Structure formats: structure tokens, C-alpha cells
Amino acid sequence: MINSAKLRVLYINFGHFIDHMLMLIFAKAAFNAGIDFGIVKNMAYAEMIPYGIPSLILFGACAPIAAFLADKWNRKGMLTVFFFGIGSASLLTGLAQSLLQVGIGLAFIGVFASIYHPVGIAMLIERGGKVGWILGINGVWGNMGVAAAPLLTGFILAEYDWRMAFIIPGAVSIMLGISFIAYTRSEVVRKVLSSENK
Numbered sequence: 001m002i003n004s005a006k007l008r009v010l011y012i013n014f015g016h017f018i019d020h021m022l023m024l025i026f027a028k029a030a031f032n033a034g035i036d037f038g039i040v041k042n043m044a045y046a047e048m049i050p051y052g053i054p055s056l057i058l059f060g061a062c063a064p065i066a067a068f069l070a071d072k073w074n075r076k077g078m079l080t081v082f083f084f085g086i087g088s089a090s091l092l093t094g095l096a097q098s099l100l101q102v103g104i105g106l107a108f109i110g111v112f113a114s115i116y117h118p119v120g121i122a123m124l125i126e127r128g129g130k131v132g133w134i135l136g137i138n139g140v141w142g143n144m145g146v147a148a149a150p151l152l153t154g155f156i157l158a159e160y161d162w163r164m165a166f167i168i169p170g171a172v173s174i175m176l177g178i179s180f181i182a183y184t185r186s187e188v189v190r191k192v193l194s195s196e197n198k
Contacts, residue, residue, distance in 0.1 A: 004187055005127075009134070011180050012120045013141040015079060018173050019116040020145030021152070022090050022109055023059060025165055026052045028153040032162040037099055051103040055110030062111050067118035075126075076184050078119045083177030085112030090170030094163040105166075 026033075030052065034044030070078040089112055093105030124138055125131050156165045 007183060008187075009124065011176070011183065012079070012123055013138055014176055015082060015116055015120050016138055016142040017145040017148070018083070018086065018169070018176065019113050019120075020142050021149045022086055022169055022173070023055070023113050024146060024149035025090075025153050025169065026055070026093075026106055028150045029157065029162040029165045032157055032165075033102060036162060037102075048099075048102075051099060052106050054103060055106040055113075058107055058110035059113050062114035063118050066115040067122075070115075070119045070122065075119050075123050078115055079123065080177055080180055080184070082112055082115040082119065083173050083180055085115070087170045087173030087177060090166045090173065094166030094170065 026048075030048035031045045034048040035041060039047050066078065086109055089105055089108035093102060093109065096102040096105050121135070121138070124134050152169070153165045156168060
């Protein structure tokens with residue numbers, strides 16, 4: 001059975017996977033979304049890409065804010081906000097009824113995606129140990145998210161549409177958030193029981 005420390009690292013690594021995957025879904029789904037909104041086929045990709053630019057800017061620009069909030073408040077709490085926030089933003093993007101709404105949804109994905117690196121990496125190194133190895137494995141998870149974005153989006157587009165390409169991973173992220181809350185609560189209970197037994 002996986003112990004609490006390893007489960008904690010697993011959640012953090014899943015977060016890195018989700019972070020990069022959701023940031024890159026639009027790069028693959030933009031063409032299909034453009035066609036759905038009535039953009040001429042040979043211009044669909046070019047006209048849709050600008051709607052994703054604010055997301056990329058906010059992904060970097062909001063990272064210091066996320067770091068500040070995590071230091072002032074709680075890193076586990078911020079990781080929970082990350083899972084729910086990026087998942088909800090992805091759902092909203094998938095439900096968009098206009099190009100403006102698509103751009104807003106993507107922007108919120110960028111805002112919540114910015115939480116991961118200053119929070120997740122800090123959580124990984126705060127307990128020490130083989131930091132280089134831990135960060136290396138975490139980097140693999142992030143790169144798997146990069147690789148999975150076009151692959152999984154392609155599979156979803158083949159079976160459904162661009163909306164589901166955002167809705168399905170968004171729902172998965174929210175479920176991870178619910179699971180992470182359950183984990184953090186069980187960890188608190190375990191620590192309380194452990195202190196009482198001393």
C-alpha cells in the first residue's frame with residue numbers, strides 16, 4: 001500500500017501533468033473550434049491562435065502572485081485551488097458560446113496554471129531528501145503532460161469535438177481536487193492520532 005508521503009508526491013506530480021496538458025489543449029483544438037464558430041476553414045487556425053495568447057502571458061505573469069499567496073496562506077490549499085480552478089476554467093472553455101468566452105476561459109486556465117510551479121515545486125523540496133531525483137521525476141510528469149496534450153486531444157477530437165477536449169480533462173482535474181482534499185484531511189487526522197499516541 002502506498003504511504004502518505006509517496007501519495008503526496010504523486011498528487012504533486014499529477015498536478016504537473018495536468019498543468020502542462022491543459023495549457024496545450026488549445027494548440028491542438030484551435031482549428032476545430034474555429035470551424036465550429038464559423039471561421040473559414042483555411043483561416044481557422046490563424047484566427048483562433050490569438051485567443052490563446054493572454055493565457056500564455058498570464059501563465060507566467062501570475063506565478064509570483066501564486067507564490068506570494070502560498071507563502072502567506074497554505075501550499076496545500078493553493079494546490080487544491082489549482083486543481084479546482086484549472087479544471088473549472090477548462091470546463092467553462094468547453095462550454096463557451098462565443099470567441100470572447102473562449103478567450104476568457106483560456107485566460108483563466110493560464111491564471112490557475114500559474115499556481116503549479118511556485119507551489120508544487122516548493123512542496124516537493126520542502127521536506128528535503130534526494131531533491132535532484134525528486135525534481136527530475138516531477139519534470140518527467142510535466143513533459144508527459146506536454147506529450148499527452150496533442151495525443152489525448154487528438155483521440156477526443158476523433159470521437160467527439162473540441163468542447164469535450166476541454167471538458168473531459170477539466171472534469172478529471174476537479175476529481176483530483178476532490179481526492180486531494182480527502183487526502184489532506186486524512187493526513188491531518190493521522191497526525192492528530194499520532195500525536196495523541198505519544
